[in-house]
Amino acid sequence: MDLTQVKHEIETLAEKHRDEFEVVSAYIFAHPELAYHETLAQDQLCGLLEKHGFKVQRGAGSLETAFVAEYQSGKPGLTFAFMCEYDALPEIGHACGHNLIGTSGAGAAVILKEIMEKYGIGGTLKVLGTPAEENGSGKITMLDEGIFDGVDMALIMHPSDMSMADDISFAAVNKTYTFTGKPAHTAACPWMGASALNGVLQMFHAVDSQRLHFKDYTRVHGIIVEGGTVVNIVPERAVCRFNIRALDAEYLKDVISVIDRCAKGAAICAGVDVEIQQNGYLIKDVRNNRELVTAVEKNMDFIGEHHIPRDLTQGIGSTDVGNVTQALPAAQFYIGVGEGLGTHTAAFADAAGGEAGRRALTAAVKVLAMTGLDMMSGRS
The missing domain is CATH 3.30.70.360 (Alpha-Beta Plaits)
Incomplete structure (x- = not known):
């Protein structure tokens, strides 16, 4: 299998499904829901994954708005998971771009599943719907309740002002x-x-x-x-x-x-x-898996996504992704929606719901799917 050629196929598939993914993202953006109440977003993402042949469980452990979607190839290999966030902020809605996070994770899984089926790539592909990142840290609950058990690697994209292959958090x-x-x-x-x-x-x-x-x-x-x-x-x-x-x-x-x-x-x-x-x-600090970071960086270069190094001079927040990265090999990276924009602002919300957000969504789907391919194809 020629990985370069397959990655070009991923680019083509991302463009093919672009309208479908944008509709889901736009719906989630237009219907912001707070932590633990993300029923509409859950339904949109689960519906997309069910449509494309994933086995979907709505609700996971004690979290009613979590979900687990799974595709089993029937062959041995890695269990790889994309993580989705989809909760909003009070008053300013999706000013952290979680409409893009949730849709990019589900969209990347749709594309990677097609690639796995076409090329006979072994392993299990999962999508983990993780509610309440903004206020509740749903991923930590899911870790404690065993929802991440058996996952070998996990990956998530977060929108930011600039694209970065790595992350730092408090x-x-x-x-x-x-x-x-x-x-x-x-x-x-x-x-x-x-x-x-x-x-x-x-x-x-x-x-x-x-x-x-x-x-x-x-x-x-x-x-x-x-x-x-x-x-x-x-x-x-x-x-x-x-x-x-x-x-x-x-x-x-x-x-x-x-x-x-x-x-x-x-x-x-x-x-x-x-x-x-x-x-x-x-909430623990993010400690990204270096193999994933290297792959993300190369795939950003592959699609022509300009990116900068992550460092302490940039704004640093906190995320329950950190707890995941300290429990298993995992990583979070960033796709930019507009230089100089700060998250949790009205301007960032406008970008996440506008053309900049649509561009970032497609770029994120490509990088996520390509990185999943890199990991899974090397362990079949």
Whole structure:
């Protein structure tokens, strides 16, 4: 099998199916759904995959809007998975381009299945529908519940301003600190009270005092959620929330210990109690598989997709893809929709739903399918 010739066939198939894939992406874009409520997007992607001969399971583990689609060649080989995201953001819809992520993963699978059938490539091809990336980290739930078990490699594309074959992300966690004191009238008998708000304020000062000692690219930012109800009563309850990020999950745990220590010390200072709660999962940093990154880079070159190196000077976020990359060989790469555009903005949403997004969708389908071919054809 001449891989170069087969990749040209993938290009042809991507153009052949272009209108079909764009209709799915446009529908998802026009009907944005928040985490765990992505029923319409799930139906669109599952319908596309069923139409092209995949065995599809709607719902996976405890997640009703997840899905697993599978094509078994009947021959030994790699189990390769494309990951799909399809949840939207409040108010600004698909300003992170998940309409493109979901459709590109499903579209690449449709094309790669045709290639596998034509050339007798062995292995199993899967599409994993992973809901709630924006708020819930559905991939971590799916990892914990065994949905990724048996997958040898996994790949996903994310839109960005520029195309990049590699990724960097923060490990991250959200925590809530609830301080409980003793109420008292602030004019008549303030000495009888203990201010929970003072505990919160002391915590912020303590955290600021530690910033000098954090490694570079550590991010710690918080807000006060509750700080009392009336000014003439010593606040009995005060609540703050912190988002804590670091470049690797191991160091993140060290930073969390420092922030927790600040909370406990602040409570002692203020003479109040503090309850510490983690909100959701600890999201790990992305550690892309180098074989996949190399293949993605070569396939970007093959289709003429201009790309730049990924580095720390660019905007860095957090994603549950990181947990997947630390559980099995996996990678995330980027296809650009417009230089200078930042995700989670109205301008990025316009690009994801417009001509730039349609261009990126076709490019992503090609690179995903070609990279899947590279991996599966070498292990048949």
